[in-house]
Amino acid sequence: MQKIILVMINLPVKTINKAFSYLLPPELQFIRAGWRVLVPFGSRKVEGFVVSTDSGNGDGLKYIIEALDDLPWFDENMLQTAKWISDYYLCSLAEAMRLFIPGKTGLKTSLAYQLCPDLSCNEIEAALAGKSDQYLAACEYLAGHGSASLPQIYKQLTGDCLKTLNYLVNKKIVVKKYSTVKQDKPKYETFLKLAITPAEAEQLLRVSGHRPARRRLLTALLSKGVLAKADLKLLNISQDTVKRSLAGGLIVAEQKRLLRNSYAGLAHEAGAIRLNQQQQQVLQQIMPAVVNRQYRSFLLHGITGSGKTQVYLEVVAAVRKKRRQAIVLVPEIALTSQIVARFQTRFNDDVVVLHSKLSIDERNDAIWRLRTGQAGIVIGARSAVFAPLDDLGAVIIDEEHEFTYKQEEAPRYHAREVALKRAELAEGVVLMGSATPSVESYYQAVRHTHTLLELPDRADGASLPEVELVDMREELRCGRRSVISLALRNLINAAIARGEQVIILLNRRGYSTFVMCRECGHVMSCSNCAVSLVYHKSGRLRCHYCQTSVTPPDVCPVCSSRYIRYFGTGTQRLEDELAKTFPTARMIRMDQDTTGGKLGHDRILQAFAQGNYDILLGTQMVAKGHDIKNVTAVGIITADSILNLPDFRAAERTFALITQAAGRAGRGAVSGKVVIQTYNPEHYAIETGSRHAYADFYEQELSLRQSLFYPPFSKITKLTVTAPEEGEVHRSAADIAAALTSALASSDSTKILGPFVAPIARISNSFRMHILIKSVENAPVRLQLSLLKLHLRADVSIDVDPVNVM
C-alpha cells in the first residue's frame, strides 16, 4: 500500500474532467489536498491541484515533480467551494479551482516558520507539557536553524507536521514568516531618510544660509520623515544634492518593497459618521452572527442614499475586530473607486483592490498582502469572491441585483451564489445590499432564507426626487418630434441656469431592435412568452424564447396607425440633438467608447463632479453608484429601450434603472427632479419606478413570474449547441432536445423550450442554437445533463441560472 495523491490537471480542456493519480517522493510526503504541484503529464510538465489523497497499489504511477508553494493554496473551505461550483455549474473541478488562482501569476508564496524571539526554553517546555515529543522536536529544530520552511521541517520530523506547526502558531510559540516571493518580480523603491537627528538637522538649517537645494531637502525630510523619487522632482532637488548629502552622512537611502496599487491615495472627504437610528437597528441584527461566527445571510433593502455603505463599513470593522477577513463585492470596476475611497479612508492599508484589469504585478502584490495577513479586506468585482483568505468572516455584495455578478463564460458562476456557499462553509455572514433587490433574492428574503433588513429613508435627510413621466405619444400628438420632450428641455434649461448639473441617460448600445407603434405605444410581442419580438435583418419578427416568427405588420394591430417605428438604434442621433438643443452647455459623454483604461470612468466622473461640465450623458453606467451633490436633474430618454428587451427580466431591469437613475438626483441640499420619457407610462415597471415603490413592483412582477413559470418559481438552464455547419447544428440540437425530453419527461415540473436559433445565429463560422429548460428544481436537470455527458461535450455549453436568457 502506498500513499497516492489525486491531482486535477490545470489545462483549459474541459474533457479532462478527472483526477490523475501520482505518487509523492519521500521529501514531499507532507503534501495533501489543496496544494499546487508540478506534475509530469504526457510529455509535459504541468500545474495541478491536489484534490484528495488515497492509498493503494502505486505500481506504474509517476511521481510529482515539486510543490509550487510552501503552503497549500486551497484550504478545506476553498476546496469545498470549488467542488460545489463544479457540481452546480457543471464545469470540471480544475476549471472551478482555476478561478481561485489569480491570472497568469507565476506567483509563489514562500513561508518559513520561526520560534517566537521573546520566549525562553522553559516557557516553551511549560507550554508544551503533556504534548507529544513531536512538538518539542519541531521547536528544537527551529531553534537550531533560525527559520525553516515546511518542506525542510518535514525532512526532520515524522507525522503530521502541518498540524504540529499550526498548533505552535496558535499557541504563539512559533510565528509564520513570509520571507520571499519567488518567481514574482517585486519592485523596490528607494526612500531617503535623515541620518542625523532632527535637532542636528535644524541646527544645520540655522547655520548654513546658502545651498538652497540642501535646505529644501532637509526641511522636507524634517516635515515628512521620508522622501521618494517623485517627491524630489517636485521639490526640485537634484541627484547631485542627494549624492552629496548621502556622502556627507546627512541622509540615508532605504529600499522598500513597493506595493503597486493604482488606488493608493484615493481619499474620501467625509469624516467619521455616526450611524443613525435606522442604520443602528440594521447593524444590531447583523452583529450577533458576526460576533458568534455564524453563517447568516442578510438582504439589506435600502433606497439610494440610505446609508447602506456606511453599514457595510461597520460590519467589516466588526469582522476585522474578530481578526477575520472580509470581501466586498462591487458590480463593476468602473464603480469601485468611490467605495474603495471610503474603505481606504476607514481602514487604510488593510484594504486591497482586486479585479481583472489590474496589472499582473498589482494583482500579485495584492494577493501577497492577503496571504501574508498584511491586509484583511478585499474589494473587487465578482472574481474577488475567490480571494485566498483563511478565515472569511463576511462577504458584502453591493448592488446585489446587478447582472455583472454572473460570469458569462465558463465556468458560468454567479458571485452571489459562490459567496453564500463560501460563507456557509466558513461560518461567516453575507450581506447583500440594493435599492432594487433582484426578485429572486427578495423572494428568498420574504421566505426567510435571508434576513430582510430595510432602510427606507435617505441617511442625510435628503428626499427622493420627484419623477415626471412624459408620454412620448402625447408629444407626437402635439406635433413635437424631437427626442427631447418639452418637459425635459425645460428641466435641463432650468437646472443649468441655476448652475446645477444634469445627467442624461441614452439607450443602451448594441441591443436588438424592437418594433413599436409610435401612435399608441403598442410593442409587438410574443403571445406565448410575454417578451418583445425582435426585428431580424431577414425582415421578420421573432420571439427569442419560443421561435415564433411573424411578418411585421403594416398597421398597428391595436390602433391601426401606420406610424410604426423600429427602435433600438440611433443613440448617435440623440447625442447630436442634445448638442443642438443646448448649444452652450458643457457636455461630456461616458460610454464603452470613452472609458478605456482602469480609471477612465472615474476621470470622467471626477471632472463632472468638480463642476467642469453641465451635462453628463451616457449609457446606463452614468446612473450608478456615484454621489454628486450638485446633480439635481436626471433625464431618461427612452425608458422603453430596456423594457422591450426580449428577456423575462426586462421589467425588473427597467425598474432598477429608473430607481438608480432617480437615485443620482437631489443628493445634496437642493431636491432633485427626474423626467422619464416613455411610450408606455402605464407599464407597471415604469409606473411603480416613478413612485419609488419597490414593494408594489415586486408584487406585480412576482405574480407575472408565477403565471409564466419563470424564476423564482422555476430554475432555468440554458444550453447552447454549436456546429460548423447549419444543418448539423439543427440535427444535433434536435437530438439533444429529444434525449432531454425523454430523460426528463416523467416529471411535469420540467419544460423544455427549443431548440431555437440563437439571436446571434453564427459566431465566427460556428452556428448556434439554444435549448431552454425550465424546472421547479434544477438538481434533476443537472443530473441528467451530466448522465448524458453533455457537460463534457465541446460543442455544448451549459448555463445554469442564466441572467441572459436570449
Ligand code: ADP
Ligand atoms: P447608500 O450606500 O445606501 O447609497 P451611503 O452610505 O453612500 O448610502 O450614504 C449616502 C450619503 O449619506 C453619503 O453622502 C453618506 O456620507 C451619508 N450618510 C450615510 N450615513 C449617514 C449618517 N448616519 N449620518 C449622516 N450622513 C450619512
Ligand code: ZN
Ligand atoms: Zn398603435
Ligand code: ZN
Ligand atoms: Zn414566444
